[in-house]
Amino acid sequence: MVSFIPGIELSRHFYEDVVKKLIDRPHAAALIGEGSEVLGFDQQRSTDHSWGPRMQVFVSASHVNEVSKAIEHGLPAVYKGYPVRFYSWQTESVRHHVEVTTLDHWLSVQLKIDSHTELQKDKWLSLPQQHLLQFTAGAVFHDELGELTRMRKQLSWYPTDIWLWMMASQWHLIGNTEPLLGRTVEANDGRGSLMVAFRLVRLIMELCFLQEKRYWPYLKWFGTAFSRLRVASEIGPVLDRILGSSNHQDRENAVKQALEIVAERHNTLGLTPSVIPKFEPFQVGINDAVRPYRVLNAGSYVGACKSAITDETIRMLAHVGAIDQLTHVDDALINFTSWPDRLKHCYKAEMDLHITN
Structure with a gap:
């Protein structure tokens, strides 16, 4: 050999x-x-x-x-x-x-x-x-x-406004997912709780790539590439606790710790005014409903990123994210279909709406 x-x-x-x-x-x-x-x-x-x-x-x-x-x-x-x-x-x-x-x-x-x-x-x-x-x-x-x-x-990294909007979208995805962890536990849905926890781990890892200005690869090499990020040695063991814990309280505590890490790292980027991480009962946003699941103020990070965007057509986009945040990007989609080009036209149409309005 x-x-x-x-x-x-x-x-x-x-x-x-x-x-x-x-x-x-x-x-x-x-x-x-x-x-x-x-x-x-x-x-x-x-x-x-x-x-x-x-x-x-x-x-x-x-x-x-x-x-x-x-x-x-x-x-x-x-x-x-x-x-x-x-x-x-x-x-x-x-x-x-x-x-x-x-x-x-x-x-x-x-x-x-x-x-x-x-x-x-x-x-x-x-x-x-x-x-x-x-x-x-x-x-x-x-x-x-x-x-x-x-x-x-x-092409080494996104223009600043695109970068900020992608981070705003990532915080939005995290904010939408985090309260589901407590709700699935309350519903005695252990399998569902694990699925939400795993989803949060993926979203947090993606945010780490964005914060370090590193493109992430497809799934086969995602974890390997993540291990080479500067933050990996600090946050990696915390994410492992989320993935490996059989106790929902330990899992929720690890999620809180991981979110605190990326929240503080957001502030060190210096792209927006500092945002103080807070964990408070989840506000549903309908009928003044408040649920007892303590969640990060992810919306504050969304708002901070958006307020720093200078291009209004980007700032006004809904927080769906770029192609890798919006889809399950795999070899079939990106190499053998016209979907990326179709999505380009969709993004343009959305931005054109804010120009005409």
């Missing part, structure tokens, strides 16, 4: 030792796009399909054919014990995986954007974080053109 080499490291050496010597035109070279190795999460198990020395090489349109031919004829059969040509599920054939293209073509196919047009608000809201992560993670091995580095920086 060949000794395992992390994919980024393997591809970096492959570029330096082999591919670079085959290109005599201005270019950029990187490992981005799909694959656990792009995220830095690959293991020996990852090598069982579509894994090996690979990369993207970006050149001008006039040089694509020339560089493609040079690479096709110059690549070895094996590199560091790994086949250079291996199965591609995209083409259902065995081929090398040094993709030679233009940056504009890659962006058009993978993200449905181009490098010459500023992203509009509706596009930001409908771009799956997995796609943004695939472009901004990985590694750049060479970029004498500078365009790839510029675009990665441009």
